Amino acid sequence: MTDFARTKALFHIPKGVIYLDGNSLGPLPLAAKARVAEMLADEWGEHLIRGWNVAGWMVQPRRIGDRIARLIGAAEGTVVMGDTLSIKVFQALAAALDLNPDRKVVLSDSGNFPSDLYMAQGLVDALGRGLSLKVVEPEDVEGAIDESVAALMLTEVDYRTGRLHDMKALTARAHAAGALTVWDLAHSAGALPVDLSSADADFAVGCTYKYLNGGPGAPAFIYVAPRHAEAARPVLSGWMGHEAPFAFDLDYRPGRGIERMRVGTPPVIALAALDAALEAWDGVDMTDLRRASLELSDLFIALVEARCPDLILATTRDRDRRGSQVSFRHPEGYAIMQALIARGVIGDFRAPDAIRFGFTPLYIGEAEVRAAVDILADIMANRLWDTPAYRRKALVT
């Protein structure tokens, strides 16, 4: 059994805070402080340029990719780190379209994270040749997969409602229709068991600042199925993806396998923080984590529904169809979240009316859930959200 008391001790949670927003930005792993300080002083400071070799900076994107591979059911050597999730979406989708050149449609859904849709639109507009992005409702995805579809691009867990797509079934359906798949695991990796290999996914991407606790703006990852690894053509053909970056050839030759999905110089400081953050996952069984997360979510739903009748559940009750976050709708959702945050219960608001809470067993347990609901119930019963200070929108929420 996974020891969540052990993992909880690895994070810094500020006094007086109940942190239910690890689905947006994970908390600081204590090991990251020491690891980054060491990277700065001992690696950069002492090794200087030699750090690329002697401190392993050059191979870090692959080494850390392998650590993440274990959490998402990917084989060693199929995942590499770098850039941001938006860039990785662009890369994966461009490679998928290139592998399926006779098809014209990128199919996605309105529950996808907007940046994925924006990047896809930017890509198809740039590529021209009759390509288009088709966005349907989440429940209509399966029926919309037909022989026009080049690539099915979905985020597995909806960032607002926590609704979970069936990756395996949709991938099979896509393959049957001759389409490739690009899965965004932003709200899946570290949140629930993911098995890219058994789902037969073609491409996958994800960020590491949510459930993987890599810190604000931590690098993204990209997965390419082994069967595509030597055929995928990188449109973002940067020197780090070259077969021999330090030959400084004038012509690009893609590197072997997943190496070609590297682009520019790796973000070494950020990767050091992420590397330390991933220590928390050693010894964690994703099945245990999933069970704990669903128990916490169910408890939260039951308590909120019993005590806060004005909040409307926006997440399905079906355990098989949701991730590890729970959202409720309320017209004054923004103000309610501000009132919660002022009382130390940190979740977040997603327009137009959702308050969203993430249940991350690495550092959240039943006591935190009960305490959070006590505060939420007090705010709702006494309309503590109803003040001008809370109803004024800030830049980010």
Add this chain to the structure above:
Amino acid sequence: MTDFARTKALFHIPKGVIYLDGNSLGPLPLAAKARVAEMLADEWGEHLIRGWNVAGWMVQPRRIGDRIARLIGAAEGTVVMGDTLSIKVFQALAAALDLNPDRKVVLSDSGNFPSDLYMAQGLVDALGRGLSLKVVEPEDVEGAIDESVAALMLTEVDYRTGRLHDMKALTARAHAAGALTVWDLAHSAGALPVDLSSADADFAVGCTYKYLNGGPGAPAFIYVAPRHAEAARPVLSGWMGHEAPFAFDLDYRPGRGIERMRVGTPPVIALAALDAALEAWDGVDMTDLRRASLELSDLFIALVEARCPDLILATTRDRDRRGSQVSFRHPEGYAIMQALIARGVIGDFRAPDAIRFGFTPLYIGEAEVRAAVDILADIMANRLWDTPAYRRKALVT
């Protein structure tokens, strides 16, 4: 006058090291250690997700862009940070091609950094529509600018030889022919005075881990001339470049001006290190820096030529036509550099035969130059490079 004794005290240089490789990776600014530790513990640790607002993470890419703008002759609000230099090259070139849709040629030279050429090739291949990348020799660039050229894409200072292009003249020539310009400032920003405004440059990009000392893999910057800022179309249309990222619209609307060149979530930890590194530039006059750098380079050239007759100068003697680095050629350049590094003189090797030295007055003075040449002369006179250990190539040099 700039006080270089003050700036030298701001950096950590390991004992016994003469660091002539700031043109590849700048040394650790002491302020970066404290700033990053504070960012981790006080901002991420205590503010958690609230850091995006209360710690200013969301506006950091623009705020730091403005600090760099001063060093490259750009107006406030025209520079933004993010991603890597390769990604920024792709972005700038894509926008330039989009603004000049009737032209088919991207013109560059063989002295450009290979990754710029690779990214350009990846872009024109993806865009199709008859676009091509034309690469000429550096001395042939001016003559090759004709009415077929959509965009002239050059690195101002050659990464191997230090040869300096005349940005103002080439930009004027390009404009006269109806072409737009994309300037890579990787070896210029922080190395010599750059005046994008007076050169009338259209787009510029650069990295911050060389002369700007932001650390390994530090974020890149992009400049868009104000006249293009509202017309440039971002092909990498990520949510952070959206007019209203937190409205979570399904459709992309570009943000105002340079904001639209943001892509994904900003790399906050790396930006904190860079922000601290930029403190070294407060009070530095770029004209003073240029004078000091040329004096150090001239001294180095004179001493090496007097004492190491086997080394052939690969950098021009013409002060107006070089940056702040000096290269010499030798068939055993690789082994010579290994022998130097073993003696604490850190420069670097660039294939096929160049040993390269950067002169960065922020932390290098005449004493370091004389001491470095003493060691180099000893290595050359006594063939100390001629051992199997030094002739074996490592991954990165």
